[in-house]
Amino acid sequence: MDYPKAKRFLASLKRKKVLITFHSLGDLDAVCSALALSWHLGKKAVVAAPDRLTSEARKYVALCEGTVLNFASVELRGFDCVVVDSSSPYLLSHLEGKKIAAIFDHHAINEGSVKAANAFIDANASSSSEIIAQLISKPDRKVAEALLVGLIADSARFKNSNARTLEVAGKLLSASGKSMWEVSTFASHDEDISERIETLASCKRLHVARAGNLLVAVTKVRSFAAHVADALVSLGADVAIVGEAGKEARVSARCSDRVPPEFSLVPLMEEAGKMIGGVGGGHRHAATATGSNVSALDGALSVCMKVAEEKLSKGAQIKEIEW
Ligand SMILES: [Mn+2]
Structure with a gap:
């Protein structure tokens, strides 16, 4: 993945109205990377989910006081649509026939993947949160915490990680101002x-x-x-x-x-x-x-x-x- 190009693309979004969405049944990585991206981009960016979130994602959204809209209720006109955490047409059926400005994802793409004007795919990243973290040079506390929660959840608590994952996590942890214990409890899954x-x-x-x-x-x-x-x-x-x-x-x-x-x-x-x-x-x-x-x-x-x-x-x- 071309990270410098992705950074330039993000900078170009700062002046625009951006709608960030993700796959059906949004999980912690999807929701956290989307929210962090929206906070980074500013007030004109919104996050919208196609359907319900997983229980742990819902819990974290409440905790971080994030706003996740319902995709169907958003008037799309005027928005640049950005997708995080999936390029599967089966998980993104809400985007059928819609123009997508960019996809940021850590799942490998194939012929069937949803097409976007810009595809930023890094299949070596543990999570979409890890990708977004590398595009934001100085995350504030809130952004850093959300990205770390997403990274911990999707890397299966660092089991699926490499040296870069840990490096990124280290930077996020220090920027979050929290302890690892605190942040990892946010990423823990309480089975219902x-x-x-x-x-x-x-x-x-x-x-x-x-x-x-x-x-x-x-x-x-x-x-x-x-x-x-x-x-x-x-x-x-x-x-x-x-x-x-x-x-x-x-x-x-x-x-x-x-x-x-x-x-x-x-x-x-x-x-x-x-x-x-x-x-x-x-x-x-x-x-x-x-x-x-x-x-x-x-x-x-x-x-x-x-x-x-x-x-x-x-x-x-x-x-x-x-x-
Ligand atoms: Mn993910």
């Missing part, structure tokens, strides 16, 4: 009752296979697929693949630190995305696929399970675990 119920219910439908010394777990849920995938890895799965059949199909995948470094969930979710009539992508340890073909979800899950088992087994026997 429905998430916990869905997680426990997912265990009933769980298929587990052993490939060498690694465990691949696959299940289906009605909601909270990403959360359930995280929970399954905490329970002991090395690869957790969770399908969610709602208005559209979604597959969330997570893996443990035990999987070999050459294993990546990205190609797996790209394939799953195609199978469910959509797109997939993400990061090595955390990836997602979404698509419109809900009836293809079961087939996609079995293929994902097979491919993950084969990649991990390295010739060792693959054994379905019977309960």
